[in-house]
Amino acid sequence: MSDFVLNSHCVNCCKRSPIFEFLSEKELQLINDHRHEVVYSPGETIFKQGVACTHVLSFTSGLAKIHMEGYEGKNLILRLVKPVEFITGAGIFVNERHHYSVTAVDKSCVCFIEKDTFMTILSSNKKFCAEFMTLTQQTLIHSLHKLISLNQKHSQGKIAEALIYLSKEIYQSNPFKLGISKLELAELAGMSKEGMFKILREFDKEKIISMEGSKIEILNLDLFSQISNKG
Amino acid sequence: MSDFVLNSHCVNCCKRSPIFEFLSEKELQLINDHRHEVVYSPGETIFKQGVACTHVLSFTSGLAKIHMEGYEGKNLILRLVKPVEFITGAGIFVNERHHYSVTAVDKSCVCFIEKDTFMTILSSNKKFCAEFMTLTQQTLIHSLHKLISLNQKHSQGKIAEALIYLSKEIYQSNPFKLGISKLELAELAGMSKEGMFKILREFDKEKIISMEGSKIEILNLDLFSQISNKG
DNA sequence: CATGTGTATTGATTATTATCAATAATGCAT
DNA sequence: ATGCATTATTGATAATAATCAATACACATG
DSSP, X not given: OGGGSOOSOGGGOTTOOGGGGGSOHXXXXXXXXXXXXXXXXXXXXXXXXXXBOOEEEEEEESOEEEEEEOGGGOEXXXXXXXXXXXXXXXXXXXXXBOSSEEEESSSEEEEEEEHHHHXXXXXXXXXXXXXXXXXXXXXXXXXXXXXXXXXXXXXHHHHHXXXXXXXXXXXXXXXXXXXXXXXXXXXXXXXXXXHHHHHHHHHHHTTSEEEETTEEEESOHHHHHXXXXXX | OGGGSOOSOGGGOTTOOGGGGGSOHHHHHHHHHTEEEEEEOTTOEEEOTXXXXXXXXXXXXXXXXXXXXXXXXXXXXXXXXXXXXXEOOTTTTTTSBOSSEEEESSSEXXXXXXXXXXXXXXXXXXXXXXXXXXXXXXXXXXXHHHHHHHHHSOHHHHHHHHHHIIIIIIIOOSSEEOOSOHHHHHHHHTSOHHHHHHHHHHHHHTTXXXXXXXXXXXXXXXXXXHHHTOO
């Protein structure tokens, strides 16, 4: 539970995102005066697609999903968010609206920073600004990659990509516990849950992975990577 | 042909992108000293996915496509580029690589500006920098929108969206001449060309559009918009 | 004018994926 | 322990889209 104790001050916060290393003590002080922390339970919405983006946020503990609400209630999960990530809406420079939703997967703590404060510092601190650009472009590159994956890969490839992503980037372990529901795995891979089950079973039978409930192990990573790179 | 006369100087260039309005005469002078123009014939590559991005570019005349080369030689067209657009690679702040290709569709003229010069001005001119952020985020928002469209819409919806895009955003006329090949239309909609033909024929039979060769008219825009918003 | 190349077009076939329907398992509240 | 809601799981069926094969058509080239 100690993860959820409020952080006393930005200046000596041990859970701030790397981007804050570019700020002076004075700037951190300014942020500290214009921030607040909120704890979310699993399933709670941190912010929702369409609302005004009045804050940028620093994700300090837990696990969340960034997702888009599409047609007919269908969801697409863009990626998961871990500590200690810095997240902004996609539209703070465009229309001050959020273009995706962020929802807690585990119990999570988020530090909200007022957008105006953020913008002020952005315009006066070049390194911070450059770092923000880098983050924005990384998000763009990620979404371009996802565009090709979802549009051109078969379901096998999409699932393989999603599982490799979870194993390597999120949990950094190989037998890993799927921290999201199976429906969410399908939404991360951009397909129906039933189709996902069929393919998971297939992979399991062919001993490319082993699956017992939510515990998954990638048994043949080489082959699995190949499948991901156009299954 | 007068479109393809080299522009004498940035300061009095009548074909520069809106973003350059934020620059001082001195800055325009600097850009002028570090730029060059190139004319491309239809089909020629302006820059290719994967190469180093050494320049940013201002598209001064013609028509080009921004596309990604995916798996098995399959192409996905993200959007078309008209004068007078400003284009950068998606990775100048990340890995100095291009993440998509730009290819001339019509005979086109492009003004190349050295990346270092661009970066220098970016770091010293806040308004210019903010405008660049806006452009980057618009690109991001567009690709997020495309992600949902391609992943969740049926082919009818994708084609309708592509045709509305061409009519409204690119040609700004309703009976319009498809300035791209039918294959490229399919690549813009993210589907196979044969599937596209089938659906175009369908739309034509149902009098939602009329199609004679490359001349297309959207006859029932209301219905077509509905189809686009989840066909 | 004959030839070839590339685009346009269509129909038939096949492959892939989503949906539907049903059941099992799980966790939570009483 | 019992009932209820949610998630997990599977198989059958239907819908959708891709591929294949064939032909037509336009344009450039010797």
